[in-house]
Amino acid sequence: MACVWRLNLTLIASIFIVCALEKISGQISYPIPEEMEEGSFVGNIAQDLGVNARQLATRKCRLSSDDGGRYMKVSLDNGVLSIRERIDRERLCGQTDMCTMPFEIILENPLEVLHGELVILDVNDNSPTFRENSIRLQISEAIPSGVRFRLERAADPDIGINTVVDYAISSSEYFSLKSRRTEAGTVIAELLLEKSLDRELQSSFQLVLTAMDGGTPQRSGTAQIFINVMDINDNPPVFENDVYRISIRENTPRGTLVLKVKANDLDEGLNAQLTYSFSGLASQIMHGVFSLIPETGEVIIEGPLDFEETNSYSLDIEAVDHGSPAITGHSNVQIKVIDVNDNAPEIKVTSLTNQIPENAPPGTFITLINVIDRDSGENGQVRCEIQKNIPFMLQASSTHYKMVTQERLDRETVSEYKIFVSASDLGSPSLSTNTIIHIVVTDVNDNAPRFSELSYNVYVAENNAPGASIFTVSASDPDLGQNSSVSYSILDDHFQNLPVSTYLSVNARNGTLYALRTFDYEEFKTFQIHVEARDAGVPSMSSSATVHVIILDQNDNAPVIISHSAESGSAAAEIIPQSAGQGYFVTKITATDADSGQNARLFYQMVKATDPNLFMIGQTSGEIRTTRKILEADLTRQTLLILVKDNGLPELSSTVTVHIAILQNSTETLAESINSVNTSENVSDLNLYLLVIFSCTTIVFLLIIILLIGIKCKRDRNNTQDYTSPSYCYRRGDMQDTCNRRSAMEETLRYPGTEQLVRMPGLPQYSVRLSPESAKSDFLFLKPCGLSSSQAQS
Ligand SMILES: *[C@@H]1O[C@H](CO)[C@@H](O)[C@H](O)[C@H]1NC(C)=O
Numbered sequence: 001m002a003c004v005w006r007l008n009l010t011l012i013a014s015i016f017i018v019c020a021l022e023k024i025s026g027q028i029s030y031p032i033p034e035e036m037e038e039g040s041f042v043g044n045i046a047q048d049l050g051v052n053a054r055q056l057a058t059r060k061c062r063l064s065s066d067d068g069g070r071y072m073k074v075s076l077d078n079g080v081l082s083i084r085e086r087i088d089r090e091r092l093c094g095q096t097d098m099c100t101m102p103f104e105i106i107l108e109n110p111l112e113v114l115h116g117e118l119v120i121l122d123v124n125d126n127s128p129t130f131r132e133n134s135i136r137l138q139i140s141e142a143i144p145s146g147v148r149f150r151l152e153r154a155a156d157p158d159i160g161i162n163t164v165v166d167y168a169i170s171s172s173e174y175f176s177l178k179s180r181r182t183e184a185g186t187v188i189a190e191l192l193l194e195k196s197l198d199r200e201l202q203s204s205f206q207l208v209l210t211a212m213d214g215g216t217p218q219r220s221g222t223a224q225i226f227i228n229v230m231d232i233n234d235n236p237p238v239f240e241n242d243v244y245r246i247s248i249r250e251n252t253p254r255g256t257l258v259l260k261v262k263a264n265d266l267d268e269g270l271n272a273q274l275t276y277s278f279s280g281l282a283s284q285i286m287h288g289v290f291s292l293i294p295e296t297g298e299v300i301i302e303g304p305l306d307f308e309e310t311n312s313y314s315l316d317i318e319a320v321d322h323g324s325p326a327i328t329g330h331s332n333v334q335i336k337v338i339d340v341n342d343n344a345p346e347i348k349v350t351s352l353t354n355q356i357p358e359n360a361p362p363g364t365f366i367t368l369i370n371v372i373d374r375d376s377g378e379n380g381q382v383r384c385e386i387q388k389n390i391p392f393m394l395q396a397s398s399t400h401y402k403m404v405t406q407e408r409l410d411r412e413t414v415s416e417y418k419i420f421v422s423a424s425d426l427g428s429p430s431l432s433t434n435t436i437i438h439i440v441v442t443d444v445n446d447n448a449p450r451f452s453e454l455s456y457n458v459y460v461a462e463n464n465a466p467g468a469s470i471f472t473v474s475a476s477d478p479d480l481g482q483n484s485s486v487s488y489s490i491l492d493d494h495f496q497n498l499p500v501s502t503y504l505s506v507n508a509r510n511g512t513l514y515a516l517r518t519f520d521y522e523e524f525k526t527f528q529i530h531v532e533a534r535d536a537g538v539p540s541m542s543s544s545a546t547v548h549v550i551i552l553d554q555n556d557n558a559p560v561i562i563s564h565s566a567e568s569g570s571a572a573a574e575i576i577p578q579s580a581g582q583g584y585f586v587t588k589i590t591a592t593d594a595d596s597g598q599n600a601r602l603f604y605q606m607v608k609a610t611d612p613n614l615f616m617i618g619q620t621s622g623e624i625r626t627t628r629k630i631l632e633a634d635l636t637r638q639t640l641l642i643l644v645k646d647n648g649l650p651e652l653s654s655t656v657t658v659h660i661a662i663l664q665n666s667t668e669t670l671a672e673s674i675n676s677v678n679t680s681e682n683v684s685d686l687n688l689y690l691l692v693i694f695s696c697t698t699i700v701f702l703l704i705i706i707l708l709i710g711i712k713c714k715r716d717r718n719n720t721q722d723y724t725s726p727s728y729c730y731r732r733g734d735m736q737d738t739c740n741r742r743s744a745m746e747e748t749l750r751y752p753g754t755e756q757l758v759r760m761p762g763l764p765q766y767s768v769r770l771s772p773e774s775a776k777s778d779f780l781f782l783k784p785c786g787l788s789s790s791q792a793q794s
């Protein structure tokens with residue numbers, strides 16, 4: 001603009017030179033402030049030139065200027081010079097101090113050229129401005145106080161006082177502003193560091209810079225100053241904890257992250273970038289146990305931990321920043337290893353006595369048991385146990401357990417023990433160890449041989465062969481070896497004035513009994529011996545059993561006829577009257593048999609008769625009676641052959657001949673009969689005599705019977721045997737009473753209330769069936785001894 005203006009000026013000047021040829025008048029100067037409104041009054045040319053205002057129009061007054069009349073105009077009516085367009089001094093003249101705008105007033109008739117100039121005065125119409133709204137500064141925190149930083153100037157196109165005269169900043173304890181005028185006259189601003197910076201305290205500042213001019217009214221412009229404090233490595237890394245304390249279980253696996261250490265560095269960037277490591281001795285000791293990851297500070301288990309070896313670690317650690325020079329921070333890690341129950345107890349068995357005699361008293365020492373657990377605390381406390389229900393127990397002392405017997409042992413019950421020793425610690429979960437102790441119980445001769453039965457009944461048929469074995473007793477001994485080896489013997493005793501050893505012998509080795517003689521049932525029916533069994537222990541032990549030898553009857557005795565044969569040899573005579581009717585009792589044949597039982601059961605039979613139809617005999621009673629009336633025609637002498645046989649096998653028998661005379665006349669008969677047989681006096685004397693005896697005996701015997709029945713009943717109830725029974729009389733059917741002394745042992749066979757099958761050794765299979773009925777029948781007709789039924793009848 002200035003250049004254009006100058007160009008115009010040159011043009012104007014040349015015109016001015018042409019005009020000046022006419023008339024050169026005085027110079028008129030009009031000072032005006034810039035920025036005046038359009039139409040503002042500048043001056044009155046007519047007045048100032050001394051020209052009549054009315055002449056102006058006629059004289060064709062013109063305004064000529066470099067700008068071609070852009071800014072000014074002149075009124076031809078009154079000669080007033082006024083502003084046509086606002087004038088900006090800064091635009092026209094820039095920073096030039098004097099800003100003038102020359103113009104000419106040209107009048108004709110006569111030509112007159114008047115020179116004037118417009119002096120444009122500066123008005124403070126511009127504010128100071130900064131090139132940028134914000135100013136950025138980087139200041140290291142290391143810069144000491146007092147240092148100045150020059151700031152960019154603010155621009156103000158106004159001149160003089162209206163341009164920038166001073167600067168100011170917002171208040172700050174760190175910064176102040178110093179402004180000074182340079183030689184060139186410009187005012188510059190400098191930032192003064194009042195106090196050294198600490199980035200860690202405040203890393204940035206924001207200030208407002210104000211530039212002020214000196215105009216009135218004063219104008220100002222602002223800019224933001226952003227100050228960034230640059231870090232220097234002036235802070236050490238600081239760990240979050242002085243000491244890190246952690247506890248880890250000893251069984252924590254490798255690779256486990258146990259701790260993360262962290263240090264803080266107030267600096268930034270590399271100055272705050274840290275590397276962690278073990279420091280000092282720790283770096284060597286910890287090698288292989290823990291590792292520290294340099295970048296992250298993570299502590300990781302590297303190797304196996306063993307509480308029992310090392311129960312705590314103290315690690316020095318450091319953190320180094322990457323500043324230069326680097327600064328190091330230190331800390332310490334205390335690692336406590338917690339015991340884990342990782343060791344099972346160990347059992348040590350010492351001074352073990354494997355063999356223990358069964359008679360060892362309670363409390364006998366067996367073994368010492370030591371239990372060790374390498375863990376500590378509860379994990380290392382061990383409880384030791386053995387199973388229950390065995391006669392052993394553990395006695396605990398401070399360092400070990402003592403195993404002793406708790407009660408007496410019995411090899412015969414348990415000969416060997418497997419003792420399970422279990423040791424378990426109190427950790428959770430608990431660990432345990434087991435071991436087995438074998439204990440052998442050795443034998444002591446503490447058991448006597450024992451017979452299979454307390455008493456034996458041995459049945460031997462009479463007439464046995466001497467030397468034959470009759471029975472075997474056996475005893476057993478639960479002890480071992482010699483202590484259980486049994487030998488048999490017969491204890492000294494006497495039977496019928498002879499040592500029992502003459503009756504029986506025993507095989508010492510196997511207990512087989514041998515009869516040494518032939519037994520006769522009719523001689524004795526039973527005897528007993530005592531057999532002893534003795535073991536070979538030292539000292540030996542023995543026991544005994546009773547052997548009842550029961551002789552079994554054999555049919556070795558024939559019936560003996562006692563009623564008739566005694567008087568007249570093999571023949572007997574009877575007399576009957578002819579008047580005797582049918583069923584007349586003639587006589588009774590009486591016989592005995594030394595055998596017993598069936599062998600003594602007798603049957604009567606008529607094998608031959610003169611007249612077989614006249615007489616009959618009761619098969620069991622032996623009574624001979626007439627079968628019909630006796631006739632005249634019958635022979636007076638009759639002969640009968642009677643056979644008596646027993647029920648044995650083979651059966652044995654005897655015969656008797658009975659002569660019967662039939663009397664025609666009773667008196668005759670009586671006399672005859674007295675002559676031939678007996679006198680009636682004798683008979684009556686005898687009858688009287690017998691009657692007296694009979695009465696006495698009956699009374700006595702009835703008393704005995706009552707007594708015996710009483711005893712018998714009592715015995716029955718007690719189920720016991722009466723070995724001392726008196727003589728009994730048995731009456732079987734209609735037979736004459738038979739006096740029979742029965743042995744106690746035979747009574748056993750007939751024991752009422754039992755029914756048993758008895759196998760009798762040495763006999764052909766022969767069974768006796770004993771029933772309560774048969775037993776009852778034996779007692780049914782119990783009668784006094786020595787009393788015949790015929791006498792009883794008469
Ligand atoms: C038998 O018992 C004795 C002690 O009474 C004992 O010394 C011996 O060893 C035992 N014999 C056997 C074979 O066990």
Ligand SMILES: *[C@@H]1O[C@H](CO)[C@@H](O)[C@H](O)[C@H]1NC(C)=O
Pocket residue numbers: 472507510511512
């Ligand atoms: C017992 O020993 C004898 C002689 O050695 C023998 O004859 C008999 O048969 C034995 N008895 C038994 C029951 O073995």
